[in-house]
Amino acid sequence: MLDFNEQVVIVTGSGSPKGIGRTIARQFALQGAQVVLTDIAQAADSLEANVKELTDAGYKAKGYTFNVTDEQEVKDFVKNVVNDFGRIDVLVNNAGISQKATVAEMNLVDVKRIFNVNVFGLFLITKEVCEIMKNQNYGRLVHLSSVSAKRGGGIFGGAHYSASKAAVLGFSKNLAREISEYGITTNCVCPGFINTEISKTLTQEQIDNIVVDIPMGRPGRTEEVADSIVFLASKEASYITGEEIDINGGQHMD
Numbered sequence: 001m002l003d004f005n006e007q008v009v010i011v012t013g014s015g016s017p018k019g020i021g022r023t024i025a026r027q028f029a030l031q032g033a034q035v036v037l038t039d040i041a042q043a044a045d046s047l048e049a050n051v052k053e054l055t056d057a058g059y060k061a062k063g064y065t066f067n068v069t070d071e072q073e074v075k076d077f078v079k080n081v082v083n084d085f086g087r088i089d090v091l092v093n094n095a096g097i098s099q100k101a102t103v104a105e106m107n108l109v110d111v112k113r114i115f116n117v118n119v120f121g122l123f124l125i126t127k128e129v130c131e132i133m134k135n136q137n138y139g140r141l142v143h144l145s146s147v148s149a150k151r152g153g154g155i156f157g158g159a160h161y162s163a164s165k166a167a168v169l170g171f172s173k174n175l176a177r178e179i180s181e182y183g184i185t186t187n188c189v190c191p192g193f194i195n196t197e198i199s200k201t202l203t204q205e206q207i208d209n210i211v212v213d214i215p216m217g218r219p220g221r222t223e224e225v226a227d228s229i230v231f232l233a234s235k236e237a238s239y240i241t242g243e244e245i246d247i248n249g250g251q252h253m254d
């Protein structure tokens with residue numbers, strides 16, 4: 001068991017009833033963390049349900065709704081968390097959106113919408129949280145990229161999604177050079193085909209076509225992504241920064 005006792009962990013985009021964010025929050029709670037679950041206002045009901053599931057089980061959790069693409073809402077959220085908990089130890093940038101479209105089909109509005117959440121929103125909250133972590137001389141940042149960033153799509157989303165997730169990798173690596181002296185690490189995970197709500201939208205034929213390219217022969221489980229994130233966010237991972245961890249069953253190997 002890793003020691004997250006009394007640590008404050010933020011997991012963005014954790015309002016989905018079957019998403020990776022919900023599992024990430026639960027795995028941190030199991031390790032003794034105080035978990036902050038967040039999502040947009042439209043997901044308030046499912047966010048509340050995820051929080052209740054944890055608190056009913058005796059874990060410490062609280063939910064907040066805000067838009068990661070709104071700079072003032074982000075600032076207010078971070079201020080509220082510090083007021084409520086006193087510190088922020090871990091930020092997991094899980095919030096993200098996708099769209100399956102070819103370059104010929106998408107337009108500039110589509111591209112901006114994907115980048116607003118996946119890159120600009122991630123930048124806004126990371127910047128605010130980093131200032132708190134610098135004052136603490138401690139912090140862990142874990143960002144969700146994607147196998148699509150490294151192999152050029154092929155699962156979900158289009159070129160704009162792949163490009164946004166590739167941007168996350170570059171952002172994290174450069175950030176590591178800036179903040180390591182403050183005891184803060186920043187790393188990425190790159191999940192492949194994971195069994196979530198999104199995968200349920202595919203036909204069995206589409207699933208079979210994806211799985212045939214995975215040496216392990218199956219989709220990943222959300223727990224397998226979450227457990228890797230928990231380790232990267234732990235004190236035990238103190239000398240790992242600027243890295244990207246592939247979680248894809250061998251679908252893509254560097």
